[in-house]
Amino acid sequence: MAQKVLDMMTTDVVMLSPDSSLSEAAQRMRDEDIGDVLVGDNGELRGIVTDRDLVIRGLAEQPDPANAKIGDLCSADVVTLSPEDDIARAVTLMREHAVRRLPVSDGGQVIGIISLGDLAMERDEESALADISAEPPDQ
16 A cells, blocks of 8 residues: 555646636646646646536636636645655545645645545545546546
């Protein structure tokens, strides 16, 4: 069983500029088969936008979703982990902040992300969440 965030994190993160459109974020999520994109400038993390944010904060709440920018709706109060943090810390932070994803940074640069699904697959491969997380996306 992996004990460090480094052992479980995904390194293929997508970071878009705060000026990126909701449509661009949605297309990248679709194309990369991911549920979030990081928002930043020059590798510096400014926030995170999830597929749920696109629907709730974007389509449902923005007066003009076609012209809205992800910087306007991203969660800017992002909690991060170090690659050397224990997995237990990731679990604790997810619980405390009620989030499903945590960016991983090293020296101020984002190098990965760890999700609730990653933790579920590692901790209990037989769990329903691990089964769902392991399934390919609907096409």
